[in-house]
Amino acid sequence: MNNINIRFRKGIRFFSVVLLLGMTSCSKDYLEIDSFGSPVVDNFYKTPADMEQALTAAYNPMLEQYTSFGQVWSSDLFMGDIGTDDIEKGGLSLADIPLLLQKQEYTLTTNNSYLNFRWDIQFRGVLYANLVLDNIDQVDFTDANRKKEIAAEAHFLRAYYYFNLVTFFGGVPLYDKALPYGKADIPRASKAQTYDFIEQDLIKAIQDLPSRFTKPSSFQGHADKGAALGYMMRVSLYQNKMDQVKLYGEELFKLPYELVELNTIFQPLGEWSKESVFEINYSSNNSRLGTSVPKQMMPRTPSGQGFGFAQIKQNLVDEYEANDPRLDAFIFNESSVYGTGHYNKKYSWKPYSGYAIPTIGGQLNSDQNVRLIRLADAYLMYAESIYNTDAPTAIQYVNKVRTRARGTALPTVVPDLPPTLNGQALLDAIYHERRVELAGEGLRFQDLIRTGRAKTILAPLGFVENKNEVMPIPQTQIDLSNKILSQNNY
Structure with a gap:
């Protein structure tokens, strides 16, 4: 919602010609315009301003992921969590958007175009980040510190895009530099190699990124040290590297x-609050710099004016304890053309939140920021990492989240976990807390996968073990790679 997003988008059209350097997934049309691209590349990367513009371009795919139709539907908020015990496809009918129905019913095909959107967006992000890293040393900077920051932001972005790839597809091709089209077809790395690549980028980002708390508000939207630490916690958690989760969590908590307050997190006032570890800036204007997430999620009613996708399941509603204020803070009910009638208040408009329905640029152009990591998530990741080695401290961190949820209510509302809780009972309490605190934030599917619970909880919904943990590699990408890319178990 801040003006940094507008700056991020300026110059994207010009800079996108740098994509001509290419990598896997390029097409014949791509080659036809090489002669136009080379002079632009040769004349670029000359000044610090060029590098700022290059960095701007590297952020663009991050924003694009949550914009219109196919892009947003390929995100964790939709293709990610639809088909879990938390989120139902919704829409106008069961047949509305059959490519999302494939995820809900675990009948994904290799030709699902939303998976291709996911692949394409992330690899363009990888390319743009690589172009920054490939060229920054040839530019003379008067501000050496800013040079380090730009490189660190690019390392963060490359890690971010690869994380979005590995969670959907498993191991993918690893590019540590931009390659010419003819040399870009390389095999997939393993899942472990992909995660190691991500970790190495995040280590570099953590080392050189500043904290946003030391920067002016105009810095908001840039990756900072807290964002890199938060993502390192998540990356480590997904690999069950609990010692690393603990280590990086303790570094994050020094910031x-x-x-x-509960009711401000997903309000305009909550954007870049002290709870926000990282979020994506959006603005609503004639340039259409907004997100389509609220429009996709709001009810298909005159008051909602949405499309009614990603509805909340009754199973999740029932998970909340009696009188838990988070139920009303995070979920609202409205008559539904189709679906459960439970909607995600975290991404909503008035009267369910303080965000107004966009009046310019179309209703797919919301100015609501997308929250990617917040402190409550970090507290719960940390608690999970130490539950078996330091139960009392784990309980303290869970109770921080529960105390905030309770607010000014009596201690009997969302009561503190008892200090004697330990073992599996404590772990189950942490799982419960993650589910009700982070509901509708695109984390449920991966939480079930990484903890081994998907085979039990999702099996009645069609999930097949040793198959649906990842999604199919888009057939389009396999064909474009000259069959070098191998398919998952589909």
Whole structure:
């Protein structure tokens, strides 16, 4: 919602010709315009301003992921969590958007175009980040510190895009530099190699990124040290590297983050609050710099004016304890053309939140920021990492989240976990807390996968073990790679 997003988008059209350097997934049309691209590349990367523009381009795919139709439907908020015990496809009918229905019913095909959107967006992000890293040393900077920051942001972005790939597809081709089209077809790395690549980028980002708390508000939207630490916690958690989760969590907690009042987190006032570890900036204007997430999720009613996708399941509603204020803070009910009638208040408009329905640029152009990591998530990741080695401290961190949820209510509302809780009972309490606190934030599917619970919880919904943990590699990408890319178990 801040103006940094507008700056991020300026110059994208010009800079996108750098994509001509290419990598896997390029087409014949791509080659036909090589002669136009080379002079632009040769004349670029000359000044610090060029590198700022190059970095701007590297952020663009991050924003694109949550914009219109196919792009947003390929995100964790939709293709990610649809088909879990939390999220139902919704829409106008069962047949509405059959490519999302494939995820809900675990009948994904290799020709699902939303998976191709996911692949394409992330690899363009990887390419743009690589172009920054490939060229930054040839530019003379008067501000050596900013040079380090730009490189660190590019390392963060490359890690971010690869994380979005490995969670959907498993191991993917690893590019540590931009390659010419004819040399870009390389095999997939293993899942472990992909995660190692991500970790190495995040280590570099953590080393050189500043904290946003030391920067002016105009820095908001840039990756900072807290964002890199938060993602390192998540990356480590997904690999069950609990010692690393603990290590990086303790570094994150040295920064001045704080939990904020429950009803402000997903409001305009909550954007870049002290609870926000990282989020994506959007703005609503004639340039259509907004997100389509609220439009996709709001009810298909005159008051909702949405499309009614990613509805909340009754199973999730029933998970909340009696009188838990988070139920009303995070979920609202409205008559539904089709689906459960439970909607995600975290991404909504008035009267369910303080965000107004966009009046310019179309209703797919919301100015609501997308929250990617917040402190409550970090607290719960940390608690999970130490539950078996330091139960009392794990309980303290879970109770921080529960105390915030309770607010000014009596201690009997969302009561603190008892200090004697330990073992599986404590782990189950942490799982419960993650589910009700992070509901509708695109994390449920991966939480079930990484903890081995998907085979039990999702099997009645069609999930097949040793298959549906990842999604098919888009057939389009396999064909474009001259069959070098191998398929998952589909």
